[in-house]
């Protein structure tokens with residue numbers, strides 16, 4: 001099974017994490033579905049630069065964090081702070097141990113030839129993961145083995161009231177057969193959590209899981225918050241095209 005893990009997707013998730021934290025005023029209990037080795041459970045441990053501006057999280061660079069560069073259009077609400085993380089939990093059919101040298105080597109083998117920037121980001125992200133202090137305020141990365149549909153409800157229900165449960169997933173639901181995608185949509189709508197989908201399939205009941213994407217955005221993910229589209233995102237996190245107030249196509253053609 002090929003299981004890439006792309007930490008740069010955190011750059012496109014960060015504005016939505018910020019929005020969720022502003023809404024609730026509580027630290028975030030992250031629940032990532034299909035996290036692979038769990039690198040996207042470390043959004044507060046990386047550094048970010050949007051459109052070549054100031055570095056956010058510069059203090060993390062000293063600890064070897066990757067600097068995640070992201071180009072934007074559409075004036076996204078760029079974060080001014082790193083998210084406050086209360087816990088980091090993931091559920092994956094095959095969780096990967098990034099501390100194991102053979103597993104790390106396999107993850108690096110999955111990066112397409114010539115994509116040296118991705119390789120550098122992955123190496124730095126794995127270093128951050130494996131050197132996470134025991135007393136890190138966001139807690140350890142905890143990866144549960146299993147199917148996301150079987151575990152998501154239990155994980156959300158375990159989040160204490162003083163934290164905001166955030167269920168999210170990137171490049172995962174394409175692995176679910178359509179019937180299970182719909183079962184997931186129905187289930188997640190019943191849970192007491194915020195929900196971010198960053199996927200090649202439009203994650204909303206309204207369009208039956210499909211949406212027409214303009215030619216210039218073809219090959220991109222659509223990012224939704226609680227089922228409402230926010231942005232087109234580059235598959236590997238290096239572009240964020242904010243369209244939250246934009247006109248989203250309503251006819252149901254496939255991406």
Ligand SMILES: C[S@@+](CC[C@H](N)C(=O)[O-])C[C@H]1O[C@@H](n2cnc3c(N)ncnc32)[C@H](O)[C@@H]1O
Nearest residue numbers: 003005006034035036092093147148170171175
């Ligand atoms: C392409 S990787 C993406 C990893 C990570 N989300 C990222 O953005 O870097 C897809 C991951 O989803 C996991 N996955 C696929 N189907 C799953 C399911 N039904 N339940 C849990 N994990 C699943 C795979 O094992 C794999 O680790």
